[in-house]
Amino acid sequence: MISDPAPPGAVPPSEGSPGTLGWQGIRDVMMDRIRARHYAPGALIPNEADLAAEFGCARATVNRALRELADAGFLDRRRKAGTRVIAEPRRKATLEIPLIRAAIEALGAAYSFRLLTREIAPPPPEVRMALRLEDDGPLLHVVTLHLADAVPHMVEDRWVVLATVPAIEAADLTRDNPNEWLVRNAPYSEGTMRCGAALAGAMASHLGCTAREAVLVVERATWLDGAPITLARQHYAPAYGLTLAL
Amino acid sequence: MISDPAPPGAVPPSEGSPGTLGWQGIRDVMMDRIRARHYAPGALIPNEADLAAEFGCARATVNRALRELADAGFLDRRRKAGTRVIAEPRRKATLEIPLIRAAIEALGAAYSFRLLTREIAPPPPEVRMALRLEDDGPLLHVVTLHLADAVPHMVEDRWVVLATVPAIEAADLTRDNPNEWLVRNAPYSEGTMRCGAALAGAMASHLGCTAREAVLVVERATWLDGAPITLARQHYAPAYGLTLAL
Missing domain, CATH: 1.10.10.10 (Winged helix-like DNA-binding domain superfamily/Winged helix DNA-binding domain)
Incomplete structure (x- = not known):
């Protein structure tokens, strides 16, 4: 039982003799x-x-x-x-962000991926805005489908700023997927992440669902000491949710 | 620029004379x-x-x-x-969980709420399972609509375990909403949180949208030293997303 104030004088004891507590x-x-x-x-x-x-x-x-x-x-x-x-505690929830491969393997499934798109292209305005880019020089644009036991799990649409991470242009992203390459080679110092919901829409064909199903959308942008690295928008298969620890 | 290994011997310096760094x-x-x-x-x-x-x-x-x-x-x-x-760093994202009132006021909107349901009722099986309840004794069931500038923002369907938090039965939840009462009176020691997507469905009438729109669903369960406190399922208005810090 909680929420009943303790009677006066009933100090929860410090147990044991003084000095025994770490x-x-x-x-x-x-x-x-x-x-x-x-x-x-x-x-x-x-x-x-x-x-x-x-x-x-x-x-x-x-x-x-x-x-x-x-x-x-x-x-x-x-x-x-x-x-x-603190009178009204602000509690925090924490999300561990593993490699997609590790997240899928943790579900007991076999991981695989397909690189659907790889192009160097000028970013659309919403990408420029999200990454706070100052010019419209071309970025690396990759779309990757991640599968669990050969079933679509998540499709990731990603833009990478070549001026910050030039080495990715030479990387073989059909071998190391863009997610893993960036985790290993492009540490970030700050970033934002947003979880929302959307209809599957144009992503439905990749995810193997209908356009009118609801899917979780996670958008992440990262910077290294102010230099933009990447913006990724992930659409998850229907019914999938992210679990956080409180 | 990152990701180019430093040439051998190019140790990033410790700057300044020894002992000046905190x-x-x-x-x-x-x-x-x-x-x-x-x-x-x-x-x-x-x-x-x-x-x-x-x-x-x-x-x-x-x-x-x-x-x-x-x-x-x-x-x-x-x-x-x-x-x-660490070769493959596992990064974390952090979500600050404020009072709903504070979250809405932080958007610059006026907060209000309506208590739609208040009943003592036996919990459905999925609630018993989520809270790991051992018996099917009745719980407090409350449904609250939270509004921003009088527009629906989120509807919260909540079950509270009276055996753990008996004082809530006497609380006036039309004055302090269940979210605020629990934050102030029922601290938790552990919990889980899941973010997913669903069609608005039966919640559409509360949220002022159509049943076929996609909405963010957040489910939270909390315990105090193993004793179940509460399970809350929140449906947010369409287009609303949660922002986390990386």
């Missing part, structure tokens, strides 16, 4: 106190020196525990104003 | 070396003591820098086997 143990005790409302939402918690004295440990150990709770969205740490319990 | 500076130099393939994919990097000597800093400072690069998916640290460059 930073993980201190983190867990502090989390219990936040959940039990021993520290009220929005309230200041004791300072690090007082907590170190209570737990019988170094201040650095308390600091490590509080940093974890701040990263997890439960505490707001301000250098001078002290540390408060 | 852990962030050391992280950046190490990242440059990984990108430039000075440390090859899969290869061991020097141990912490040697790096500390090179950078003229404490071993803890090197440790902090390497921990960041490991968290970001570029290094694999093993206690005895040493630290290697």
Whole structure:
């Protein structure tokens, strides 16, 4: 049962004698106190020196525990104003982005792909806008169909900025697919990703479904220190969804 | 330009005199070396003591820098086997989960909601399965329509396990919507989230669209230390997508 405030004085204990808790143990005790409302939402918690004295440990150990709770969205740490319990925690979900090959093999299926299009062409306006390109010089345009046990899984329409990644022009993308080549050769420092839904439309023939089925669309754009690398739009087969960890 | 291996001996420099770099500076130099393939994919990097000597800093400072690069998916640290460059980095995307109210207000729109359904009812089999419920005792079932500038934004069909969160039965959910009440009163320790696509179907009348439009469907289930809290299935208005940071 949760959500009943703890009675006054019922501090979740720090268990064991002082000094026996590592930073993980201190983190867990502090989390219990936040959940039990021993520290009220929005309230200041004791300072690090007082907590170190209570737990019988170094201040650095308390600091490590509080940093974890701040990263997890439960505490707001301000250098001078002290540390408060976040009243309305903003939680995060995390998506592991594996290679497409690894994602399909993790489903227990055999992976294969077909390079459907490979051309050097001027990017359409929406690609220029998404990658914030300043000129309309030609990019590498590749369309790849990824299959699981020879059944269409996802079709990827990708534009690659040759000025940033010139080596891809010489790569044999029928051997290393564009997704794998870029993961191995073009690390990014920042990017955006959008998950939405669309009717399969023109992608239906690739995905082996009808144009009127709903499919998940994932669009990713990446940069390396401000230099645009690639924009990829992925249409997944109907009924496929992405799973995130909370 | 990236992806051209650096010529032998061209170690990206550590800049400035030894000891002037903080852990962030050391992280950046190490990242440059990984990108430039000075440390090859899969290869061991020097141990912490040697790096500390090179950078003229404490071993803890090197440790902090390497921990960041490991968290970001570029290094694999093993206690005895040493630290290697990950050959095929698995990158992560992060989704901030705000209150629906905050998400709508962040779009510059006025938030409102309507509680469409509130009942205590036995859960259908798929809800029991998703929450891993062991009995079929009744749950709280609420359906809420969330609006942006009075236009439908998302409809949320939610089941709440009263055995875990009994206090919600007495809550006035026409004042605090179920999403906000749970964020404030029922912290979770683990959960899953799935993003998929579906035709609007029966949700079309709530969302003000046709049944044959494609909409994003997000399903979230949460637990507190193994005790099931809630399962929510959200259907978003057509054309709406979730944005993640890479």
